Amino acid sequence: MKNTKFLLLWMIVSIATVNAQQRKTNPVNPKVTDVWVVFKTHFDLGFTDLPENVFKRYREEMMTNALAVMEKNALLPKEKRFAWTVSGWPLQAQILGPLQTPERRTRIEQAIKTGALAVHGLPFTTHTESLDYEDLVRGLGYSSAVTRKYGLPMTISAKMTDVPAHSWVMPTLLHHAGIKFLQLGCNPASQYPRFPELFWWEGPDGSKVLCNYTALYGSDIRPTENWPCKNYLAMQMTGDNHGPPSSQEIDKLLAYAAKEMPGVRIHFGTLDDFAKAVLAEHPDLPTVKGDCPDTWIHGIQSNPQETKIARNIRPLESALDALHTQMTCWGIPTASVSDKLAKAYEQSLLYGEHTWGMNAEYGPRYSYGDDWKKWMSEAAAEPMPANGNYALLKNSDAHKTATGSKRKWLHSYDEKRQYILNTNDIVSNELHQHLHLLASAVNKNGPRVVIYNPLPWKRSGMIENPWKKGSYCFIKDIPPSGYVSLSPNELENQSPTHDEQKVFSTPYFHVTFDLARGGISSLIEKSTGRQLADTTAAYVIGQFLHERFSTHEVDKWFNAYSRIKDGWGLNDLGKPGMIDAEKAPYQAFTPREWKIDVAHTNVADIATLTATDPEGHAQHYTLTFTFPRQAAYVDVTWSVTGKTPDKQPEGGWLCFPFNVKQPAFTIGRLGGPVNPEKDIVPGTNRYLMAINSGVAVTQPDKSGMALSSADAPLISPGQPGLWQYSMDYVPKVPTVFVNLYNNMWNTNFPLWQEGSWTESVRIWPLDKGSSTVANLVQHSWETRLPLLTGTAEGSPGKLPSTQQGIVISRPGVLITAFGENPDGEGTILRLWEQTGTSGKCTVTFNNNKRVKAVLPLDLRGNKKGAPIAVKNGSFVFELDKYAPASFLLIY
Incomplete structure (x- = not known):
């Protein structure tokens, strides 16, 4: 995100300066024989205007201009014909959408068939780590739908611009979709991953994709000094929703290339054209295996309620x-x-x-x-x-x-x-x-509730009694992908008692609350005697922390992070006009006194803390700590009523200081778990990142603590991570901070937060010698994907009162799709391994007569291998660690 007018001017001046310097000091890279020029504009959904206006410009003005250039160049040799590359979603949903005129649609379709209008594999630029697996897979379908419709080969390339960093799920996703090349271009003001120019990016499952990373949106037509191959990519980008270049701009580009690079062949084409050419070289390139947390990811918690x-x-x-x-x-x-x-x-x-x-x-x-x-x-x-x-x-x-x-x-x-x-x-x-x-x-008469388990392993858990709001029941052993049904009289009756004791015991823990800071100061595991809380920390478990930042913190971060120190770089990333630190100093606020009410039932002990003085930051704050009597975890729920909006930079946290010696962090990221000491590419976000599952903090003997949130995706390991940037930070303090809200940026994320909402976090102990990742995955997904309930009454049906559904032999394998095929006919099953285990996996269907075989597919619905027979309702296949597997069911 940035001011388009200033960005274009800045890029023109910068490229002209670089060109002049290169002419004086560097000859054209002698290794390069062919330059592949690819034209694209950066797609912003609604930054430059409201989305409907942006979409209208793409459908009409931009396409009219692009078609004029394409049709003018149609008779030129193929390598000199202008081709415009667009993202999958705007092409499929808008440019070819129902609002397009018949006359222009005919011209667009002709341009697609001739290759003058090309689509790459991704829908648009995303805050990738904020999404889940199947969202990303479905996003591939827009471009593949276009290529299928017009009988074209599926693209083998993909492109994103602006967002500096993306989860290492990307090489896994693209490889398993048959996409071989990814071009990433960074916002010119932001810091960026310290990748080589051209390299193999390896995902956690071992998949690799060829990647070109540029520290700007794209790249100059003149090859860089150390480009490693004969074929070079000149990624020619126009700014935010700016549209295609004009014929005059293209002519100037060709004239420049002829003058400055005599003997070098210039090809106008697509990302696929470049990818095929450079892959045919079989280049010897470095491999980078690492994750890239997004330095813009704080923005998703500027909409805490919607996130x-x-x-x-x-x-x-x-x-x-x-x-x-x-x-x-x-x-x-x-x-x-x-x-x-x-x-x-x-x-x-x-x-x-x-x-x-x-x-x-x-x-x-x-x-x-x-x-x-x-x-x-x-x-x-x-x-x-x-x-x-x-x-x-x-x-x-x-x-x-x-x-x-x-x-x-x-x-x-x-x-x-x-x-x-x-x-x-x-x-x-x-x-x-x-x-x-x-x-x-189900075969039950009268009122009944069905409890459905959406995970493919057996589990137990709490539900709210549908006939008695605020009353909870613990349901045991719900079958994998199955259900149990119960009548009202089969649910547990509760007769709660209340007290105001800050020290009490549950079946699993001895608990002591600190009512000055609002949280658990001592949490002792009864079975081992372990103290799970760091009693020496500045915070207590579940403490609410509100930070208000001053110009000192903002300026320090800006000077470390932004590559453009004035103009639109300062406006977008800095906070010009902010009240000076002398008048608005940094503030760390926690309500100083809390009242406690503890409700004891046969299902759970629930402690509710209420802040006595929010000091103007909100109308009310409450913290609720739920201790199930049949499971060893604690749910911590923060609630705010009437949060006061404030445009000063601020952020809210829940604090979790754990008693872990020599702590090692395992952060459950999209794609696979990350050890921040070794798995994060320098230049990306080491202080704040989105989690897909949860976070574990462990000692050398593997004991420790873990957490996951069903509501809040952003965490900071070791210390609160807003307005922080470092190339080499590694957390050493065994505390995890969960971000509740922030208004860090000055660009296009909301500049203040207000209203009433809740966010919850679950914590649990890890036993000595336990499998950290497997434990984290199971408990995190049981947190994120709760038991689902439905009610009915009247005459009974015919189904048994309990029944299992599809079963996966290995725990920790997610079912991300089991339904109608989004890429064609039939029913698909898609699994995604989460625990880092490779080997044979057995799938058992609950109807063992219908499915005869399964056909392996890639993530875009293309046949990937020979059919696998289903015998007695089951089939067996090899499933690699952290990898997806897709199948078309054959009946």
């Missing part, structure tokens, strides 16, 4: 898919959910796209204190636009003159939030209906 919804609902997309298929196998007729799931995945992806609202230059970027409050009052007083159509309002000097412009800027953030709200509505409504149908179909 909580995203983290809750994304696992339920796969759960709905599988439940629908299981119910069909159990003989319960249900209508197809394919189209609804496709829409849900699309909206989830759009929430994970990297732009979160309009550029802050249209908002109160420079306003703080009273000036900001005045801006907010003016925004509230603005009239609604005619017909409620914010898209009609102009952006030009919007923050000063355009009627309704402040409302439009605010509205852009609501549009971003709406994407994940749409996903939530679709999936939640369908799950509710499916679970009701399942409950109706």
